[in-house]
Amino acid sequence: MARRPGKGPPLPADGRYRVVIEAVSPVVDCGRFPIKRVIGDTVIVEADVFADGHDAVACVLCVRKPGGRTVGTTRMTALGNDRYQGRFVVAELGVYHYTVRAHIDRFGSLTQELARRPADDPDLVLVFQQAALLIAAAAERAPAREARPLRVVRALLEGQASSADKRAALLDEVLVERVYRFSQPAHETAWGQELAVRVDPESARAAAWYEFFPRSRWGSAGGRLRDAGPILAHVAAMGFDVVYLPPISPIGTERRKGPNNTASCGPADVGSPWAIGSAEGGHKSVARTLGTLADFRAFCVQAERLGLAVALDIAFQCAPDHPYVTEHPQWFRHRPDGSIQYAENPPKKYQDIYPLDFETEDWQALWQELKGIVLFWIDAGVRIFRVDNPHTKAFAFWEWLIGAVRAEYPDVLFLAEAFTRPKVMHRLAKLGFTHSYTYFTWRHSKHELIAYFTELMHGPGR
Numbered sequence: 001m002a003r004r005p006g007k008g009p010p011l012p013a014d015g016r017y018r019v020v021i022e023a024v025s026p027v028v029d030c031g032r033f034p035i036k037r038v039i040g041d042t043v044i045v046e047a048d049v050f051a052d053g054h055d056a057v058a059c060v061l062c063v064r065k066p067g068g069r070t071v072g073t074t075r076m077t078a079l080g081n082d083r084y085q086g087r088f089v090v091a092e093l094g095v096y097h098y099t100v101r102a103h104i105d106r107f108g109s110l111t112q113e114l115a116r117r118p119a120d121d122p123d124l125v126l127v128f129q130q131a132a133l134l135i136a137a138a139a140e141r142a143p144a145r146e147a148r149p150l151r152v153v154r155a156l157l158e159g160q161a162s163s164a165d166k167r168a169a170l171l172d173e174v175l176v177e178r179v180y181r182f183s184q185p186a187h188e189t190a191w192g193q194e195l196a197v198r199v200d201p202e203s204a205r206a207a208a209w210y211e212f213f214p215r216s217r218w219g220s221a222g223g224r225l226r227d228a229g230p231i232l233a234h235v236a237a238m239g240f241d242v243v244y245l246p247p248i249s250p251i252g253t254e255r256r257k258g259p260n261n262t263a264s265c266g267p268a269d270v271g272s273p274w275a276i277g278s279a280e281g282g283h284k285s286v287a288r289t290l291g292t293l294a295d296f297r298a299f300c301v302q303a304e305r306l307g308l309a310v311a312l313d314i315a316f317q318c319a320p321d322h323p324y325v326t327e328h329p330q331w332f333r334h335r336p337d338g339s340i341q342y343a344e345n346p347p348k349k350y351q352d353i354y355p356l357d358f359e360t361e362d363w364q365a366l367w368q369e370l371k372g373i374v375l376f377w378i379d380a381g382v383r384i385f386r387v388d389n390p391h392t393k394a395f396a397f398w399e400w401l402i403g404a405v406r407a408e409y410p411d412v413l414f415l416a417e418a419f420t421r422p423k424v425m426h427r428l429a430k431l432g433f434t435h436s437y438t439y440f441t442w443r444h445s446k447h448e449l450i451a452y453f454t455e456l457m458h459g460p461g462r
Helices: 106-116 124-141 144-158 163-170 173-181 229-237 293-305 323-327 363-380 395-408 422-431 446-458
Strands: 019-025 035-038 042-051 057-064 071-075 077-080 083-089 094-104 195-200 209-211 242-245 309-314 343-345 348-350 384-388 413-417
Touching: 019 057, 019 094, 042 057, 042 094, 057 083, 071 083, 083 094, 106 124, 106 163, 106 173, 124 144, 124 163, 124 173, 144 163, 144 173, 163 173, 229 293, 242 384, 293 309, 293 363, 309 363, 363 395, 395 422, 413 422
Parallel strands: 035 195, 209 242, 242 309, 309 384, 384 413
Antiparallel strands: 019 042, 042 083, 057 071, 057 094, 077 083, 094 195, 343 348
């Protein structure tokens, strides 16, 4: 056959790496996103680890704590069929990183081979000599207290002790572990990347929420935040963990809607709290009918004293008279006639709400401003945000925003109020949302509900 011109693959930088690491778990989208745990959880990591030939392999789980450069290592245990397992406890909020490394275990290979050799094998003397060299190298790296017993065994191997005594000394589990700890691995294979686990507060796993509209009446208490003390005490007494408020910012007056999204608005109609902004202020203001920012801060303090976390609704949208509309018209989508496109979900129309345009040329300034809104309410005492319709905003924005916020405040949680398709909800969870409503209005039958809960409990998203 004629020789084909061309080049084959080049030689690797070092072809002496014999160990293979595969199928590391847990992992989300090949490591694109972190897995999630709550503080105090044990993370169980598994991997397939093997090498050519019959040599023993040793693999270690490497873990880096949030914000730390130091990597702690733990030897992984064999489960059988070349599957190994290691574990670590997440004791701090933030992002841990983990990976797997593995190498040929020279001393382990030797003792494994020794266990298979008959007692009268004439080559045992060579095995004992090789073991003495490996033990001597480990003793050089060990502190004095640990090196002493290693040197005792080395002397035994090089002395006149019987083969049976030498064999028993080498197969001692304490010795094998000590030599492993102070051996220098050669040609160690590293898994191709560090994987991440985001650690959340315990309330990220489960919490009981109480939805409270301050404008509603409660006995003799009015609709103002400063009058909510009895309500908070009652909510805490019922055993709730979170008191959730709809948007408390000023409600737009232009195109204000009446009850049930009706276009006609009477003089007593307060409008939708999700139609945010008016001449009174925007997302960083408290509606005068509810009180002041100081009142809200006091509300958060009182809730905390009662063991309640405050969740606030964040709706990144604007009423037609929101200050952003005149100050940053480029943040909204304009129709051919020059008017701003209001929100629609046909056949429903929401003329009192302008969606933000996440394809605006001025997207960087928009993102920074929206982050500023979240930080503003964090400073006021909020640690949980119920995000309105996040599936109608850019995925890249949420990944950046949640990552930026939680880099400063790792205890902050985000709930996705997303009535959307399963894959979209999974994407929002990957991006950093810690809660979601996780139900779909079109699932009605017993079969559909069983299938959905089975997916949640046993599917990859669990």
